[in-house]
Amino acid sequence: MFALLFFILFTPGASEFLCMSSDLEMSYTFCDSTPHAFMFNLTPCSTMNKPVWKAALTWIPGSDITFLKIIFKVWYNSAKALQWKEVLCSGADDEYAVCGMLKGETVATTFDIKGARMEFPKGNYRIILQGFSDESENNMVVCLNFTMIVKQDIF
Numbered sequence: 001m002f003a004l005l006f007f008i009l010f011t012p013g014a015s016e017f018l019c020m021s022s023d024l025e026m027s028y029t030f031c032d033s034t035p036h037a038f039m040f041n042l043t044p045c046s047t048m049n050k051p052v053w054k055a056a057l058t059w060i061p062g063s064d065i066t067f068l069k070i071i072f073k074v075w076y077n078s079a080k081a082l083q084w085k086e087v088l089c090s091g092a093d094d095e096y097a098v099c100g101m102l103k104g105e106t107v108a109t110t111f112d113i114k115g116a117r118m119e120f121p122k123g124n125y126r127i128i129l130q131g132f133s134d135e136s137e138n139n140m141v142v143c144l145n146f147t148m149i150v151k152q153d154i155f
Helices: none
Strands: 007-008 014-021 026-028 039-041 053-060 066-074 078-089 109-114 123-132 140-150
Touching: 014 109
Parallel strands: none
Antiparallel strands: 007 039, 014 026, 026 140, 039 053, 053 109, 066 078, 066 123, 123 140
């Protein structure tokens, strides 16, 4: 069964339940207490059949996005499983829609999350996604704390 996931959050600190299916539950909170204008859509709400998730993001950043470094950390059953860093926007030849956006402008973009490249064993996942507007990781522009519960093994 495919589910459509959609939310808008303007209040800090609130936990948002994203989706629930027979094999997956997802929710998130913002890491900080800053109010955010944020919308996210994800299909399907499933880890079965190794799907490619389709995502749509609408966000109004609180600062200019001329430089953007993303840090992605994953814990699986409380053990650190992955840390990945990537500079998405450097100010030269940037390919992402968010690059070059000004404070208060609306970022509206779609992208694929390649689930087909990942297998998610049954268990609890904590995923932290941080975005910084500087190389030194001092100016955080967004931070999301996702909880993902995979209810059954895919084997």
